[in-house]
Amino acid sequence: MGFIAKIACALLVALPAFGQQRYITVASTTSTEQSGLFRHLLPIFERKTGIQVRVVALGTGQALDMGKRGDADVAFVHDRAAEEKLVADGFFVERREVMYNDFIIVGPKSDPARAGGRDAVAALITLAETKMPFVSRGDKSGTHAAELRLWKEAGVDPAQGRGAWYRETGSGMGPTLNTASGMNAYALTDRGTWLSFKNRGELGIVVQGDKRLFNQYGVMLVSPAKHRHVKKAEGMALINWLTSAEGRRAIAGFKIDGEQLFFPEE
Amino acid sequence: MQEFPEILLDGRLWQIVLLSLQVSLSAVALATCAGLPLGAALAVGRFRGRDSLIVVLNALMGLPPVVVGLFVYMALSRAGPLGAFGLLFTPGAMVIAQTILILPIIAALSRQAVEDAWREYDEQLRSLGAHGLRAALTVLWDIRFSLLTSVLAGLGRASAEVGAVMIVGGNIEGVTRVMTTAIALETSKGDLPLALGLGLVLMTIVLVLNAAAYLVKEAAQRRYG
Numbered sequence: 001m002g003f004i005a006k007i008a009c010a011l012l013v014a015l016p017a018f019g020q021q022r023y024i025t026v027a028s029t030t031s032t033e034q035s036g037l038f039r040h041l042l043p044i045f046e047r048k049t050g051i052q053v054r055v056v057a058l059g060t061g062q063a064l065d066m067g068k069r070g071d072a073d074v075a076f077v078h079d080r081a082a083e084e085k086l087v088a089d090g091f092f093v094e095r096r097e098v099m100y101n102d103f104i105i106v107g108p109k110s111d112p113a114r115a116g117g118r119d120a121v122a123a124l125i126t127l128a129e130t131k132m133p134f135v136s137r138g139d140k141s142g143t144h145a146a147e148l149r150l151w152k153e154a155g156v157d158p159a160q161g162r163g164a165w166y167r168e169t170g171s172g173m174g175p176t177l178n179t180a181s182g183m184n185a186y187a188l189t190d191r192g193t194w195l196s197f198k199n200r201g202e203l204g205i206v207v208q209g210d211k212r213l214f215n216q217y218g219v220m221l222v223s224p225a226k227h228r229h230v231k232k233a234e235g236m237a238l239i240n241w242l243t244s245a246e247g248r249r250a251i252a253g254f255k256i257d258g259e260q261l262f263f264p265e266e
Numbered sequence: 267m268q269e270f271p272e273i274l275l276d277g278r279l280w281q282i283v284l285l286s287l288q289v290s291l292s293a294v295a296l297a298t299c300a301g302l303p304l305g306a307a308l309a310v311g312r313f314r315g316r317d318s319l320i321v322v323l324n325a326l327m328g329l330p331p332v333v334v335g336l337f338v339y340m341a342l343s344r345a346g347p348l349g350a351f352g353l354l355f356t357p358g359a360m361v362i363a364q365t366i367l368i369l370p371i372i373a374a375l376s377r378q379a380v381e382d383a384w385r386e387y388d389e390q391l392r393s394l395g396a397h398g399l400r401a402a403l404t405v406l407w408d409i410r411f412s413l414l415t416s417v418l419a420g421l422g423r424a425s426a427e428v429g430a431v432m433i434v435g436g437n438i439e440g441v442t443r444v445m446t447t448a449i450a451l452e453t454s455k456g457d458l459p460l461a462l463g464l465g466l467v468l469m470t471i472v473l474v475l476n477a478a479a480y481l482v483k484e485a486a487q488r489r490y491g
Contacts, residue, residue: 025355025436034455039439056355056436070344071354174454181456199456227344229352 023052024234027064027072029142030172032217033057035192035261040254045241051234059141059172067092067220070227073235076242078142078190078217087220094236095220096243099251099262103146103215104194105207106177107132107186115186120210124154131165133185134158137176138168142215147188150212177203190215192261217262219243278440279464283471286444289357289431290424293364294372298417300365301372305416306402308373309380320377326370331363335433338363342434355436360444363430368420375416376406383409411483418479425472445471 032038033055042053058066060077067075068091075092077083087095105123107115113132115123127134136158137144151158158166167185169176173193180187181201189197194205207213219239224230241247248264255261308320340346342354342362353359383405391401406413428446435442437451445468452461 025438030454034451054355054436054438054441056438070349172454174456178454178456197456199458229344 021052022050022234023054024073024231024238025054025056025071026074026076026238027066028055028057028076029060029063029078030057030174031078031143031190031193032076034172034174035190035196036256037192037251037254037262041242041247041250044250045238045247048241048246049234049237051237053238059137059139060143060145061140067222070222070230073222073231074219074238075222076217076219078215079145080216080218082142082145083218083220091223091226092220093223093225094239095218096239097265098217098219098242099248099264100214100216101191101262102208103143103188103213104191104205105186105188106180106194106203107206108184108202109204110202111206113186116206118207118209120150120207120213121154123207124150124156127186128154128156128158128161128165131161133165133167133183134161135176135180135183135185135187136166136168137173138170139172141172143173143188143190146213146215150188153212195256195259195261279467281440282443282445282448283467285357285442286425286446286468287471289360289444290364290421292361293368293424294417294421296361296365297369297372297420301369301416301420302376302406302413304369305373305376305378306380306406308377310384310402310405320374323370323374323377327374329367329370331367331427331429332433334363334367335430338366338430338434354434355438355442357435357442359434360431360442363434364424364427367427367430368423371423372416372420375419376413379409379412379416380405383412411487414479414483418476421475422472425468425475 028038034057038053038055042055046052056063056066056072060079060082063072063075063077064079064082064086066072068086076098083092083095086092105115105120107113113127113130115126115132117123136147160166162168167179167183169179173189174197176187177189177193177197178199179185181199181203184202186206191208219242221232221235221239222230224232242251243265251262251264252260308316308323338359339354341348342351342359343349344352344354353362380402387405387408391404426446428450431442431444432447432450435444435447437443437447443451445464449461449464449468452464
């Protein structure tokens with residue numbers, strides 16, 4: 001037993017060693033993490049400032065909630081309406097627009113609904129009329145919010161098709177694309193996740209290039225007035241760097257297969 | 267044919283494996299220290315409400331990891347009662363969650379083992395003048411080899427669960443990413459071959475741990491009977 005106890009102690013003692021470095025916690029979205037953007041950006045920022053950035057990747061709704069509770073220092077998300085409301089309510093401060101990319105509608109390459117083109121709203125109307133299977137995030141993420149805005153604009157209530165052609169996975173972009181790929185269904189996704197997604201099956205891009213598919217990312221600091229432990233200086237260092245000339249260059253320099261994924265704000 | 271995944275090449279995999287072992291073995295150590303005496307006390311103790319306690323403990327073996335994760339998240343969140351410690355999204359939080367998850371398993375299984383042995387030794391121990399705690403500890407020591415199985419059941423649960431560590435750890439690369447959360451991440455990126463490969467690595471590690479435990483037990487049993 002003495003031997004086992006010694007091992008146990010060694011393991012327990014080793015754990016706090018993870019917390020030595022100066023770090024901040026960033027609540028962000030699955031699209032930025034899973035596309036590989038953070039793995040490209042953060043080492044540059046860490047080398048420059050010595051601040052380690054710990055990213056917890058969730059849906060935008062959950063990420064904002066995490067910031068509201070004070071469990072993060074910075075939120076890096078994409079749901080402008082929700083972000084501005086939370087700034088007005090005093091939960092976040094110093095909101096800056098960092099970059100944008102776009103949403104796309106993916107679906108079977110053969111496009112059986114004939115929904116393809118540049119008009120996202122027209123495509124959704126066609127999909128609803130033909131009752132083609134459509135997979136939704138259904139998780140209050142930024143992408144889900146954008147999808148619901150588009151349905152509203154199309155004058156379609158997708159809840160009518162729930163259980164039939166409209167399927168809500170209640171999970172992240174990746175699992176939702178896995179489901180769409182398995183069902184050969186249509187889905188709205190951000191381009192970044194799509195480009196780095198490997199299990200595409202028969203799916204391809206059906207709609208792109210509509211101005212309404214614009215996807216804006218914002219960054220903001222959790223209010224130090226509401227949560228006194230928030231690492232204000234370190235958090236602001238990240239926000240300032242992301243919006244600096246150097247940060248913008250780094251964002252523009254992130255490419256998958258030669259394709260630029262995110263476009264920094266001018 | 268896809269290119270060789272970089273996770274296998276740059277040492278990140280070993281960091282993930284090491285952290286998985288650290289977290290799960292720490293949780294097993296803590297849950298064993300608390301669970302074995304608890305199981306023994308329930309086995310030999312005679313008090314009111316004992317039966318209900320045993321039923322509750324047995325039921326808690328089926329605790330959903332997500333529920334444990336959520337519970338620990340609420341407790342450790344800055345807005346929660348233990349928020350001031352800043353433990354959320356650290357390996358420490360993951361150890362706490364897994365300990366809660368497997369404590370009922372180790373306690374309930376060891377309770378059964380001790381109770382069976384107790385029935386056998388009861389008279390003998392009493393004739394030797396051993397009572398209560400002293401007798402319980404004697405029995406625990408005597409059946410230490412069969413208790414190993416309850417501990418291994420706890421280890422199996424800890425190393426296999428993803429729900430709790432995902433919520434309280436946050437799957438932060440280089441800080442709280444463990445084998446199961448890495449598998450979940452690769453699955454959601456659609457890289458199913460890599461996810462499956464990581465799954466095989468995890469199962470191999472668990473197999474090696476169990477083989478090691480078995481060999482130690484066999485050797486000790488031969489030596490000390």
